[in-house]
Amino acid sequence: MNYEQVAKQIIDHVGGEENVKSLVHCATRLRFSLIDHSKADKEQLLKTDGVIAVKENGGQFQVVIGNRVPEVYAAIGKISTILDDTTSTKKGGDTGNSGNFVSRLIDVVASIFTPLLGVMAGAGILKGLLAIATNVGWLDSGETTYIILHAASDSMFYFLPILLAVTAARKFETNPFGAATIAGALIYPSIVELHDSAIDVTFFGIPVVLMNYTSTVFPILLAVFAMSYVEKFCNKKIHEAVKNFVTPLILLVVIVPVTLIILGPIGVYLGNGIASVIQEIFTFSPVLAGAIVAGIWQVLVIFGIHWGIIPIILNNLSVRGEDVIKAVAAPAVFSQAGAALGVMLRTKNKKLKALAGSTSITALFGITEPAVYGVTLPLKKPFIMAVISAAVGGAIVGHYGSVAVAPGAPGLLTIPIFYPEDGRGFVAFVIAIIISFVLAAVLTYIVGFKDPVDDEDTLSNESGSENEVKREDDKKEPSASEEIKSPLKGEVVPLTEVQDHVFSSGAMGKGVAVRPKEGRLVAPINGTVTSLFETKHAIGITSDNGTEIFIHVGIDTVQLKGEHFTSFIEQGDEVAAGDVLLEFDVERITAAGYDVITPVLITNAKQFSNVQTTDKREVTSEDLLIHVIK
Structure with missing residues (x-):
């Protein structure tokens, strides 16, 4: 996979770099916060190599990539400025400013915690392995190696407030370095000593109830929000x-004391309260609670609601040193x-x-x-069988009191994070996940599903979600060879000389480019307008014989947002060769700094x-530009 090429296509299809307010990624998804969701083209995204699905959840526009998402994310950073800013300077976006409270909350939580999940998982696995090593006698806690x-x-968890301060600052559009400094003050050695000494602490006569803020979640989030x-x-x-140095001075003088006096204690009490409630629920009926959480967990994931539970899991780990939610999930x-x-065992469809x-x-390995x-x-029925099997496993985990001692996506590699120092419930946990795996496979095989009848990719979007689109490869097969006239008057340029890798590499199709001498674009063939970008700079036409032609006027002209372009057709219109499709102002587009060279591609x-x-x-x-031979 050419990651930079994929990244370029994804950016284009989410409405261009100017439409992206922020971007983070989790284990499998690019999570965009878009300024205008209507500018994103889901259908084109799904035609992009490597894209599995497209979803809109919790105010985020999510592009599901799979386990190659870090490489695509890094490529986006190379070819764009989306990842450059420490704080977002784009305003008016949908995320965080629209939708219901739950959607906004999920978006905030996902944006803050997603960047930390990888290092959390790594640190958690190491913590679990150390617990196993000391329990079986391979290491002693007094050894320098240990x-x-x-x-x-443990450093990641000890200094968690500082890391959360940085990601929260990016989400709340404030200075991340100032936020990290405030978090550092909460866990500064002298403040920790004051807490441990149990002496009366005041700030200009105002009583300060000091708490232990290492590994905490909620206090720093409240502090950065106020900041x-x-x-x-x-x-x-x-x-x-x-203001560049006076504002930070005021922030330190105001926010640190306010956090220690008001926000910090509120956050700690909130965290302790949530942990106590969760513990009481599982104490009341661990089997029922475990079955319910495990059964609905993947449903929560589909709708993005599980992000609202991540802070609770981290809070439980901070307050109690262990968490039962992650274990039963x-x-x-x-x-x-x-x-x-x-x-896989039942289907006769080779691709499936x-x-x-x-x-x-x-x-x-945790990527579901x-x-x-x-x-x-x-396929529906396999998902239902998985939910039933998960509930069985969750009931077992709940009954035996298995817990997680560190964060991380459940999977074969992260099994050590479910090993507490005393080993409590670990064997039962392993048995539970084996039962869930085997039971789901057996039930799916026995109950069956509607098996696709051929080897085409006929899995369509049957989930019923309005915000999810699936890939469909049902394009019309060309019926004959065709001659395609030039849509423009101008100089012919080989595609390899176009200063855009997506076009020059042939990734989008074979063809040629024309450097127009006049801003008039006509239909090169009889057919139907199958796509017309809102910015009017690109048109897709499918001929009556099934040839798919894509015409892109200029390079990066999407950023003009339709300025200097006039369209005479709409998507779905039937056109004849020579019909005027677009007019554009070559001089003004050039003056704005854009190359008007126009690739004409057979996609x-x-x-x-x-x-x-x-x-x-x-x-x-009137001249022949491309000849396609059937």
């Missing part, structure tokens, strides 16, 4: 010449892997068999999205034996 490894595993408003107020009122992951395996097999393995969106959910070139381009150096709208 001390060094324990520091490596964002104070910073905006100061920047408006303080003169430009001095783990069977839901393994049951989806088992259901996908059941599909290969997809189910690969996604089953991926799910075993490919299995859910690609296999179990579209279904693989369905032809050959695609020949003209030998002429200049063409008019």
Whole structure:
């Protein structure tokens, strides 16, 4: 996979770089906060190599990639400025400013915690392995080797407020370095000593109830949220010449004491209260609670609601040193892997068999999205069997009191995070996930599903979600060879000379480019307008014989947002060769800094034996430009 090419296509199809307010990623998804969701083209995204599914949940526009998402995310950082800013400067976006309270809350939580999940998982696995090593006698807690490894595993959790301060600052659009400094003050050695000494602490006579803020979640989130408003107020009122150092001074003098006096204790009491409630629920009926949480967990994941539970899990780990929610949710992951395996064993569709097999393995390592969106959910019954199997496993975990001692996505590699120092419930946990996996596979195989009758990718979007789109490969097969006239008057340029890798590499199709001498674009063939970008800079036409032609006026002209373009057609219109489709102002587009070179591509070139381009150096709208041979 060419990651930079995929990244370029994804950015284009979410409405361009200017439409992206922020971007984070989790284990399988790119999570965009878009300024205008209507500018995103889901259908085109799903035609992009490597894209599994597209969803809108919790105010986020999510592009499901699978386990290659870190590489695509990194490529986006290379070819764009989306990841450059430490705080967002784009305003008016949908995320966080629209939708119901639950959607806004989920978006905030996902944006804050997603960047930390990878290192949390790594540190959690190391913490679990150390617990196993000391329990079986391989290491002693007094050894220097253990001390060094324990520091490596625990530092992330000890300094969690500082890390959360940085990600929260990016979400709340405030200075991340100021936020990290405030978090550092909460766990500064002298403050910790004051807390441990149990002496009376005051701030200018105001009593301060000191808490232990290491590893806490809620206090720093409240502090950074308050900081964002104070910073905006100061920047408006303080003169430009001095605000760069006066505003941070005010933030430190105001927010640190306010957090220690008010916000911090509120956050600690809130966290302790939530932990106590969760503990009481599982104490009342651990079997029922475990079955319910495990049974609905993947449903919560589909709708993004599980993000609202992440802070609770981290808070439980901070307050109690362990968490039962993550433990009872783990069977839901393994049951989806088992259901996908059941599909692989039963289906006679070769493509589905290969997809189910690969996604089953991926799910075993904690990445369930490919299995859910690609296999179990579209087929319905396997998903239901997985839910039932997860509930059985969750009941077992709840009954035996298994817990997680560190964060991390449940999977084969993260099994050590479910090993507490006393080993309590660990064997039962392993048995539970095995049962969930095997039971889901067996039930899926026995109950069955509607098996696709051929080897085409016929899995469609049967989940019923209005916000999810699936890939469909049902394009019309070209019926004959065709001659395609030039849509423009101008100079013919080889595609390899176009200064855009997506076009020059042929990734979008074979063809040629024209450097227009006049801003008039006409239909090159009889057919139907199958796509017309809102910005009017690009048109897709499918000929009456099934040839798919894509015309892109200029490079990066999407950023003009339709300025200097006039369209005379709409998507779905039937056109005849020579009909005027667009007019555009070549001089103004050039003056704005954009190259008007126009690639003309055959996007279904693989369905032809050959695609020949003209030998002429200049063409008019009457001249042959491309000849496709069936």
